[in-house]
Amino acid sequence: MQNCDTNDFSAMHFSTDAFPERDRQEAFCEIVARSLLKLDVTPLHDQPLAATMSFRALPGLGLSTGRLSPIHCRHLVTQADDDDFVLVVSWTGGGCSVLQGDQETELHNGQATLTANGVRGEIWGASSTACDYLNLRLSRSLLEPRLSDFSAALARPIGADNPALRLLLGYCRILNDEKAGLTPELGSAVITHVLDLAALAIGATRDGTEIARRSVAAARLHAVKADICAHLADCKLSVAVLAARHRVTPRYIHRLFELDGTTFSEFVLTLRLRHADRMLRDAHFLDCTISTIAFDCGFSDLSYFNRTFKRFYNATPSDIRRTVRGTD
Known part of the structure; x- marks a missing residue:
C-alpha cells in the first residue's frame, strides 16, 4: 500500500493481490475497511474478498475508486471520527443497495446517493459479480450550506441521467487519471468545483445553484481540455466534434475558452x-x-x-x- 499526501491529491493504492490469498480479507479489513473507511465488511456469495482501490485526498474532500468483489458493509457509527457526507456511486457490476437510518434505496449502474457518517448505514452488492465504484467524501461544513435539504436527500437515488452527476463523474475520472499532484491553488479550485457539482446533483439551494454555475463551466472546460489532449493527433478535431461528445453547443465551447482568456484554435x-x-x-x-x-x-x-x-x-x-x- 502506497501513501498519499493529502495536500496534493496524489494517490494511495491498495490491492488484495499484494497479499497471500489466506491473508487478503484480513488485510483489507485491517488496512482499508476499519482504519480508513470505518466499515465492518463481510464477503457475499461465498466468494473470496478481492479489491483493487485508489484513494486521493484534499482537505475536506476524498476520492475513492476501485473494483470490489460482492461485499456487505456496515458503517461503524461508534468509530466514526467525523460527520462528513459520502456520495456513493455505483459505476458497473449490477448495482448495490444502500441503507441510511430507516431509508433504503437500490442503485443501478451510473446512479448515486448521499450517505452521512455518524448515521447507521449499510451497503451491499446487488449481484454476484464484482462492482466498480466511486465514493466521494465531502466535508459536511462545506457541503451542507450548499444543499436545500440534506436529510431528504439521504439514501435517495440520483439518476444516471442527472446532468450535474454526469459532469461530476466525468470530472472525477479526469482527476483520478491525473499523474501529477496539485498546487495549493488548483487544489482549492478542485474542492470548490466538486462541492458545487455535488450540490447541484443532490439538490442545491437557489443561491448555491447560481454560485455553482462557475464551477460547472470550470469542470466543463477541464473535461474539454482533457478530451483535446487525448485526441490531439486527430487532424479532424473540431469544436463541432467536441460539442457533440460533451452534449453542448459549439458556441458554448467557444465561450468556455473565451472565459479562459484564449480561443479553441489557439x-x-x-x-x-x-x-x-x-x-x-x-x-x-x-x-x-x-x-x-x-x-x-x-x-x-x-x-x-x-x-x-x-x-x-x-x-x-x-x-x-x-x-x-x-x-x-
Whole structure:
C-alpha cells in the first residue's frame, strides 16, 4: 500500500493481490475497511474478498475508486471520527443497495446517493459479480450550506441521467487519471468545483445553484481540455466534434475558452506545437522525419506546420533537429 499526501491529491493504492490469498480479507479489513473507511465488511456469495482501490485526498474532500468483489458493509457509527457526507456511486457490476437510518434505496449502474457518517448505514452488492465504484467524501461544513435539504436527500437515488452527476463523474475520472499532484491553488479550485457539482446533483439551494454555475463551466472546460489532449493527433478535431461528445453547443465551447482568456484554435495549436517541439528534441524520435512528427501532432499541412512553428519558437523544426544532432 502506497501513501498519499493529502495536500496534493496524489494517490494511495491498495490491492488484495499484494497479499497471500489466506491473508487478503484480513488485510483489507485491517488496512482499508476499519482504519480508513470505518466499515465492518463481510464477503457475499461465498466468494473470496478481492479489491483493487485508489484513494486521493484534499482537505475536506476524498476520492475513492476501485473494483470490489460482492461485499456487505456496515458503517461503524461508534468509530466514526467525523460527520462528513459520502456520495456513493455505483459505476458497473449490477448495482448495490444502500441503507441510511430507516431509508433504503437500490442503485443501478451510473446512479448515486448521499450517505452521512455518524448515521447507521449499510451497503451491499446487488449481484454476484464484482462492482466498480466511486465514493466521494465531502466535508459536511462545506457541503451542507450548499444543499436545500440534506436529510431528504439521504439514501435517495440520483439518476444516471442527472446532468450535474454526469459532469461530476466525468470530472472525477479526469482527476483520478491525473499523474501529477496539485498546487495549493488548483487544489482549492478542485474542492470548490466538486462541492458545487455535488450540490447541484443532490439538490442545491437557489443561491448555491447560481454560485455553482462557475464551477460547472470550470469542470466543463477541464473535461474539454482533457478530451483535446487525448485526441490531439486527430487532424479532424473540431469544436463541432467536441460539442457533440460533451452534449453542448459549439458556441458554448467557444465561450468556455473565451472565459479562459484564449480561443479553441489557439489552445489546440499551442498544444500541438509544444508536443512537436518535445518530439523534435527527444533523441528517441531522431529517426522520425519532420513531416511524420507534424502529422503525429495533428497537423495536416506541412507548410503550415513549418510556418507556425517558426513563428512560435523563432526557429524552424530543422533548426531544432540540427541542435539535437549536434550539427551545424
